[in-house]
Every structure is written in structure tokens, then in C-alpha cells.
Amino acid sequence: MSKRYKTKKFIVKREYQILAFILVFIAAGLVLLPKYKKNEGIMPELFVKNAISSERYISTDQLADKIINQDPSVLLIDMRSEKEFNEFSLPNAINIPLKNLLDDDYIGYIDQDIYDVILFSNDSFYADQAWMLGNRLGFKNLYVLKGGLNEWFNTIINPKYPDETMPREAFKLYDFRKAAGIYFGVGAPKTEKKAAPTKKVITVKKKKKRAAEGGC
Amino acid sequence: MKELEKTKRISISAVLFLLIILIGVVTFKKPKYVFEKDTATTLQKIIEKDHFLSLEDFNSIDPAQYILLDVRSNFEYAKGHLKDAINISTHQTFSDSSTKLLKSLKNGDKTIIVYGENPDNADSAWMLLYQLGYENVKILSAETKYTDGKFKIKNYDLEKPSVNYAQVMQKAQSSSGNKNEIKKSTPKKVIPKLKKKKRVAEGGC
Numbered sequence: 372m373s374k375r376y377k378t379k380k381f382i383v384k385r386e387y388q389i390l391a392f393i394l395v396f397i398a399a400g401l402v403l404l405p406k407y408k409k410n411e412g413i414m415p416e417l418f419v420k421n422a423i424s425s426e427r428y429i430s431t432d433q434l435a436d437k438i439i440n441q442d443p444s445v446l447l448i449d450m451r452s453e454k455e456f457n458e459f460s461l462p463n464a465i466n467i468p469l470k471n472l473l474d475d476d477y478i479g480y481i482d483q484d485i486y487d488v489i490l491f492s493n494d495s496f497y498a499d500q501a502w503m504l505g506n507r508l509g510f511k512n513l514y515v516l517k518g519g520l521n522e523w524f525n526t527i528i529n530p531k532y533p534d535e536t537m538p539r540e541a542f543k544l545y546d547f548r549k550a551a552g553i554y555f556g557v558g559a560p561k562t563e564k565k566a567a568p569t570k571k572v573i574t575v576k577k578k579k580k581r582a583a584e585g586g587c
Numbered sequence: 588m589k590e591l592e593k594t595k596r597i598s599i600s601a602v603l604f605l606l607i608i609l610i611g612v613v614t615f616k617k618p619k620y621v622f623e624k625d626t627a628t629t630l631q632k633i634i635e636k637d638h639f640l641s642l643e644d645f646n647s648i649d650p651a652q653y654i655l656l657d658v659r660s661n662f663e664y665a666k667g668h669l670k671d672a673i674n675i676s677t678h679q680t681f682s683d684s685s686t687k688l689l690k691s692l693k694n695g696d697k698t699i700i701v702y703g704e705n706p707d708n709a710d711s712a713w714m715l716l717y718q719l720g721y722e723n724v725k726i727l728s729a730e731t732k733y734t735d736g737k738f739k740i741k742n743y744d745l746e747k748p749s750v751n752y753a754q755v756m757q758k759a760q761s762s763s764g765n766k767n768e769i770k771k772s773t774p775k776k777v778i779p780k781l782k783k784k785k786r787v788a789e790g791g792c
Contacts, residue, residue: 386594390601397608409789415620415719416681422711423678451746459752470634473627479778486778493746499707500633503714504626521749528759557759 412507421506428517429489431526432544435551438462446486450497461491461523462555469497472504482510491516491523527551620681623720632717639728640700642742653698658712659731667738669702669731677712693721702727706743 382389412418421427437445438461447464449456456466467477469492481488482505490498490513498515505513516523525531530548533541624632632638655672657664664674675685692699699716701724703709709726716724730743 383594386597390597393601394604397605410618410621411625412622414618415622415715418622418718419678419680419711419715422715455748459756470630473630483778493748495707496710496745499710500714503711504630507622507626507718520752524750524752524755528755552759556756 413509418507422503427502427513427515428495429514430517431523432547432551434489434516434523435527435548435555439551439554444485444487446480446488448480448488448490450490450492450501455493459520461520464491469501472501481505481513482508484511487512487514489514489516492519494519494521527555528557620719622718624718629714629718638713638717638725639706639745640725642727642729642740645700645727645729652696653700654692656699656701656712658701658703658709663704663733666733669738669740672702675712677715680712680715689716689721692723694723697723699724700727701725702729702731702740704732705730706745 413421434445447461449460449464449466450469450472451466452468453466456464460466465480467480471477472481490501492498495515495517496519498519502513502515518525527548530545530552533545650671655669657668657672657674658677659668659674660676661674664672664676668674673688675688679685680689699721701709701712701716703712706726706728713724713726728743728745729740731738731740733739
């Protein structure tokens with residue numbers, strides 16, 4: 372018996388064990404694979420792509436229009452503290468302080484695909500940061516109110532009268548903002564109360580009876 | 588004979604199995620850039636609010652301690668910029684040259700100070716760098732503008748209400764002649780709770 376034959380016999384006899392051993396060996400090799408950090412959320416390249424786009428911003432005029440028309444898809448979220456929220460906020464807004472953004476109670480408001488979520492704060496900084504986190508986690512439908520409440524007060528509540536040299540659109544916009552302001556409770560400009568119309572006495576001149584003009 | 592066929596089949600499947608593993612290993616692509624910080628840590632960092640630098644503080648520190656990073660576009664940078672600032676506009680962060688530069692600055696002893704047109708603008712760059720694992724980055728809370736042929740920079744108060752909103756609203760309402768209260772129909776927004784997807788256990792290799 373040659374040596375070759377012996378090994379052949381050995382392999383045939385223990386083929387299962389050998390195959391199993393190879394597989395186990397490879398499986399064990401997986402442990403030795405180099406460690407690499409798992410990425411939470413989207414990849415950095417995509418993150419940048421979304422972050423530099425200004426698509427996320429919505430202007431105060433657009434928002435006012437949406438609220439007035441009672442757009443059902445809008446969900447306003449106030450990122451400021453609870454105290455500030457209680458003092459003043461936009462109509463129908465929900466308060467989620469920035470620090471609670473990722474809490475289980477609130478994440479449902481942000482991570483959904485039913486509403487267009489509009490984030491806002493005093494200016495757009497907190498809202499922007501919240502948006503970035505949402506962006507990273509791959510949440511859709513997030514928007515930021517450009518300029519935040521400061522801009523809201525400068526445009527909708529207290530719009531600036533356009534210069535005379537400005538284009539007609541500026542005046543149209545001004546009119547829109549004024550009207551929107553009334554909707555949001557600024558109150559219409561004082562209209563003089565119409566006094567109950569006093570009865571004007573018109574003295575009716577009695578026709579003097581003319582002396583009958585005589586005929587000829 | 589039957590036994591031989593069985594062996595053949597087994598060895599073929601074994602070879603296939605090995606081949607699949609081999610293909611997997613060869614085609615495995617490690618992502619070039621990975622976020623090192625998770626969102627919870629980042630949120631924590633944001634709340635702490637110590638990543639801002641006011642203009643006064645900025646003027647008082649020694650220029651040798653920091654490196655200025657201008658995240659505006661190349662055009663804006665060419666018009667005017669802070670002294671010794673390096674221009675990497677946000678979308679170029681992953682270009683080869685900036686990657687090289689940023690890597691050399693990563694966790695060095697110099698602070699990277701980011702500025703843009705306004706803090707919002709610098710914020711996206713800061714968010715990106717921080718989440719990529721840069722600890723020594725700060726935002727210059729200032730507004731920059733190029734007007735009258737000069738590059739101007741002024742302080743910017745973050746998240747500062749311009750007016751007392753509640754007061755203004757009250758005043759506006761009381762000064763008006765006819766209070767027309769809007770009927771606020773507040774439809775309660777009910778958001779169906781999404782069932783959490785079961786996460787695949789993390790960790791492992």
C-alpha cells in the first residue's frame with residue numbers, strides 16, 4: 372500500500388469531519404476580522420448633501436399661508452423651553468424642548484411620514500440643529516422655519532411698509548402680511564365706529580303757494 | 588457508486604460555500620467616512636452649549652492656539668475673509684485635500700474655529716465635524732458680511748428673542764379696535780405610534 376492510497380482512504384473516510392472542520396475554522400476567522408465602527412444613521416456624504424441644501428427652509432410667509440388655509444399636513448414643533456412655550460407660541464404648536472428631542476415620548480412626532488413637521492425656535496439655530504440630528508437619523512418631512520420667531524415678528528406681526536420705489540410685489544406681500552397679522556391676532560387697525568346715523572333734518576321748504584297766475 | 592455521488596455533491600456544495608465567503612471578503616468595502624459620535628452624544632453636546640465662541644472671547648485668545656475655518660463658498664472667501672483663515676466650504680469637506688488637512692488637525696492641540704455667513708451656516712459644518720469625531724471644534728457666533736468693499740464681522744446673539752413676544756402680542760391685541768378672536772379649532776393631532784422595528788442586535792464584528 373502506497374502512502375498516497377493511505378491518505379486517500381483517510382480523506383474518504385473522514386470527509387465529513389474535514390469539511391466541518393474547515394467551516395468551523397472559517398467561522399472562527401470571523402472573530403479575527405478587523406473591527407470597524409458601525410455607522411448610526413445615514414452616511415456622512417449624504418448628510419453633507421442634505422445639510423448644504425436649503426430645501427429644508429420654509430419662509431414665514433409660506434407658513435402663514437399654510438396656517439391660514441388650515442393645511443392639515445402641517446405639524447408645528449416649538450423647540451424652545453417649556454417656559455418660553457407657555458408664554459407665547461404659534462397656534463397649534465407642540466412643545467418639544469431640544470434636550471428632549473430623542474426621548475421616546477417625542478420621537479414619534481418627528482419620525483413619521485404623515486405630517487410635514489416644521490421646527491422653529493427663537494431664530495433658526497436650535498431648529499437647525501434638531502433638523503441635523505433628524506437628517507442623520509434619516510427622518511423625512513422635516514422643515515425649519517427660516518429665521519424662527521424673530522423673523523415671524525418682523526414679517527407677519529410687524530411688517531415693514533415697503534419703500535415707494537419697491538416693486539409692486541413688495542406691496543402685495545405687505546398687504547398679505549398685514550392681513551395675515553390680523554388673522555394671528557394683531558387686530559385690525561382701529562376702524563372708526565360708525566356712529567348711528569343721526570337723522571338729518573331736512574327742512575322741506577314749503578312751496579309757497581303761488582298766487583295763481585292769472586291767465587292773460 | 589451511490590456513496591461516491593453523495594461525496595461529489597457534498598464537495599461541490601462545500602466549494603460553492605467557500606466561494607461565496609471569498610467573494611464576500613473580496614468585495615467588502617469599508618466606508619471611507621464613518622460617524623464616530625452617535626446622535627444621543629451629539630444632542631448632549633448641543634445642550635451643553637459650550638461649543639460657541641463669542642467674538643470677544645475670540646479676540647482675546649492667542650492666534651497660535653487656533654485655526655480658522657471658513658465654510659463659505661470660494662467666491663465669498665476670495666472677496667474677503669478673516670486673517671489666516673482656511674477655506675473649506677461645507678460641501679468640499681470630503682475632497683482629498685481637505686480630508687488631508689482636517690485629518691492633520693484632528694484632536695490636535697489647536698482649536699478649529701468654524702465661521703460662516705452666520706452661525707446657522709457654520710453649524711452644519713460643526714455638526715458634521717463633531718459627529719465625525721472632531722472634539723476640538725468651536726463655532727464663532729458671529730455674522731460676516733461683505734459690504735462697501737470691506738469684510739465686516741459682528742457679534743450675533745444666538746436664540747435671543749428680538750422682542751418680548753407675549754408682550755408684543757398683548758399690546759397689539761389691546762390696541763386694536765375690534766378684537767376679533769379667531770376661533771381656534773385645535774384638532775388634536777394624533778400620531779399613530781409606529782411600531783418599533785426590532786433592531787438587529789448590534790455589535791459582533
